[in-house]
Amino acid sequence: MENTQSYKSFLKSPHYITKHSTYFDAYDDLLSKYRGQKITFVEIGILSGGSLYMWRDFFGPQARIIGVDLNPAAKKWESEGFEIYIGSQSDPDFWKNFVEEVGPMDVVLDDGGHTYEQQITTVECLIDHITDGGKLIVEDTHTSYMNGFGPKRYSFIEYTKALIDAVNRRFGKFQSRAAENRIWSISVYESIVAFSVSRKASCMVSSPVRGIGTNDGAKDYRYGEPNTLSRHIEKLRNQFSTGLFFKCRKYFK
Numbered sequence: 001m002e003n004t005q006s007y008k009s010f011l012k013s014p015h016y017i018t019k020h021s022t023y024f025d026a027y028d029d030l031l032s033k034y035r036g037q038k039i040t041f042v043e044i045g046i047l048s049g050g051s052l053y054m055w056r057d058f059f060g061p062q063a064r065i066i067g068v069d070l071n072p073a074a075k076k077w078e079s080e081g082f083e084i085y086i087g088s089q090s091d092p093d094f095w096k097n098f099v100e101e102v103g104p105m106d107v108v109l110d111d112g113g114h115t116y117e118q119q120i121t122t123v124e125c126l127i128d129h130i131t132d133g134g135k136l137i138v139e140d141t142h143t144s145y146m147n148g149f150g151p152k153r154y155s156f157i158e159y160t161k162a163l164i165d166a167v168n169r170r171f172g173k174f175q176s177r178a179a180e181n182r183i184w185s186i187s188v189y190e191s192i193v194a195f196s197v198s199r200k201a202s203c204m205v206s207s208p209v210r211g212i213g214t215n216d217g218a219k220d221y222r223y224g225e226p227n228t229l230s231r232h233i234e235k236l237r238n239q240f241s242t243g244l245f246f247k248c249r250k251y252f253k
């Protein structure tokens with residue numbers, strides 16, 4: 001944390017700001033490439049304004065820093081050169097007007113109310129307005145495992161898992177209409193989920209590509225010998241109780 005640029009910018013903020021210690025390494029990992037660039041950055045959740053300054057310091061003077069909050073008092077930060085929009089992140093009409101005024105965004109960071117409805121609505125309303133090469137980042141996703149943020153069956157992490165399945169439905173052989181073509185990739189950190197956008201990459205048709213080198217006809221061992229499948233299943237079963245998989249079986253439901 002100490003050596004990250006985002007933490008250094010955090011320490012310089014002249015106003016109240018609170019983040020979790022693990023976020024700074026993730027911020028640097030996700031956002032360093034935008035530093036010094038002419039980007040449009042949106043943070044949902046302004047509170048006392050501290051993070052607006054952190055991001056201005058982190059991205060540099062060329063970045064357009066936009067804050068969104070439900071609290072109308074946050075409008076005061078406009079006098080400091082930030083663009084401020086007041087409204088609810090769970091209101092699709094608010095986002096409709098917002099994107100008409102703001103235009104395409106390079107990075108959106110959701111640090112708002114952290115309910116599943118708010119988080120999912122934000123992704124669904126903004127993902128199509130993120131530029132190619134941009135990111136939509138949702139933080140405090142630990143609320144998906146906590147009470148008081150919505151029905152857990154429809155938690156943000158359950159939504160993310162469904163999107164992971166939908167990204168993989170792009171595989172050519174599946175030919176599924178439910179494939180995800182807005183999000184190119186999904187990165188999961190502790191308490192943070194980041195969606196990367198690249199229309200070209202996420203709309204590519206997946207098919208095998210072979211190089212031009214000579215084929216020596218090597219036997220592909222991946223399918224193994226006859227009856228291997230039943231032996232694999234047996235081995236897997238044993239490993240779940242004794243072997244390597246014993247260590248990771250706690251991760252399976």
Ligand SMILES: C[S@@+](CC[C@H](N)C(=O)[O-])C[C@H]1O[C@@H](n2cnc3c(N)ncnc32)[C@H](O)[C@@H]1O
Binds near residue numbers: 018049088090113
């Ligand atoms: C965790 S604080 C933001 C902290 C700030 N980003 C920081 O790092 O210092 C959450 C903010 O989200 C705002 N908020 C809560 N529900 C909201 C909603 N539905 N739409 C927009 N903002 C909301 C709150 O008013 C509060 O200012």
